[in-house]
Amino acid sequence: MTESDRPQPHVAVPLNGYWTEWSARAARNAAPGWAALVGEMAGLQDTFAAAAPPPEAVAEARSLVEQTRAVLARHEVGDDDQWFGRFLPAPDRGQTFSPPIRLTGITEHALAGKTMFGRFHSGNNSAAHGGGIALLFDDLFGRLVSVGDIPPARTASLSVNYRSVTPLDEPLAVEASVAEVDGRKLYLTGTLRHGDRLCADATALFLTLRPEQIRPAEAEAPPG
Numbered sequence: 001m002t003e004s005d006r007p008q009p010h011v012a013v014p015l016n017g018y019w020t021e022w023s024a025r026a027a028r029n030a031a032p033g034w035a036a037l038v039g040e041m042a043g044l045q046d047t048f049a050a051a052a053p054p055p056e057a058v059a060e061a062r063s064l065v066e067q068t069r070a071v072l073a074r075h076e077v078g079d080d081d082q083w084f085g086r087f088l089p090a091p092d093r094g095q096t097f098s099p100p101i102r103l104t105g106i107t108e109h110a111l112a113g114k115t116m117f118g119r120f121h122s123g124n125n126s127a128a129h130g131g132g133i134a135l136l137f138d139d140l141f142g143r144l145v146s147v148g149d150i151p152p153a154r155t156a157s158l159s160v161n162y163r164s165v166t167p168l169d170e171p172l173a174v175e176a177s178v179a180e181v182d183g184r185k186l187y188l189t190g191t192l193r194h195g196d197r198l199c200a201d202a203t204a205l206f207l208t209l210r211p212e213q214i215r216p217a218e219a220e221a222p223p224g
Ligand SMILES: CCCCC/C=C\C/C=C\C/C=C\C/C=C\CCCC(=O)SCCNC(=O)CCNC(=O)[C@H](O)C(C)(C)COP(=O)(O)OP(=O)(O)OC[C@H]1O[C@@H](n2cnc3c(N)ncnc32)[C@H](O)[C@@H]1OP(=O)(O)O
Pocket: 019, 088, 093, 138, 139, 140, 141, 142, 143, 144, 146, 153, 154, 155, 156, 157, 185, 205, 207, 209, 210
């Protein structure tokens, strides 16, 4: 293990006011144990992708997943009230869609962190799926544009260059920085590395939203 592979503490992004409220609302409302359930679901995705079970195990697993869905379906809410994806300070953001990013360095204009793709994000030949890599960059850039006082922003374009295969189950380093700001336009660049090897680099244009494009984050659902 090299020095850069050693576990380092995750540094939470200092969010702008909009996302702070959006995230705090989920944290206020979430049931104890939610974060552990998210971790279990992420593990399930990887285990599911890696399994080739016999018929009786397929039937048993399907029945258990059906039961889990039924439990959760009884508590469905609208997306304003969901918890999934809203724990912005956490490496996984409380979601299982894109891989967790453990941030290790943050400035107003740059982020650095560690990530890893598991079997769920496998493309072929033990390599990460290119769409998963684009997803990782979008998520990383989304975190970068939420640092400090930047108003909420959306991805307008994202371009990824796949330079070499991205391995699964290996520590990977990510970096992202703001290359240029031009009014509402934020031009971003990022890299994904396995050790010294560049796996992919990306550029993106994010546009900060006009006030009328932003939904209020603080609006609580009506009581009852
Ligand atoms: C939605 C989910 C959000 C999730 C949470 C995000 C952050 C959370 C906080 C913490 C971070 C944690 C994790 C991050 C997680 C996820 C981040 C994901 C981010 C996304 O995944 S987000 C979803 C994908 N994203 C969209 O769903 C966008 C759909 N789209 C639009 O909403 C509009 O399209 C918009 C608003 C982009 C622009 O619309 P608009 O009306 O405001 O602006 P307009 O068109 O007038 O353009 C103004 C000037 O930009 C130029 N321009 C526009 N588009 C361009 C392009 N593609 N290429 C080159 N130039 C372009 C024009 O040419 C003009 O240039 P000029 O001024 O020089 O003439």
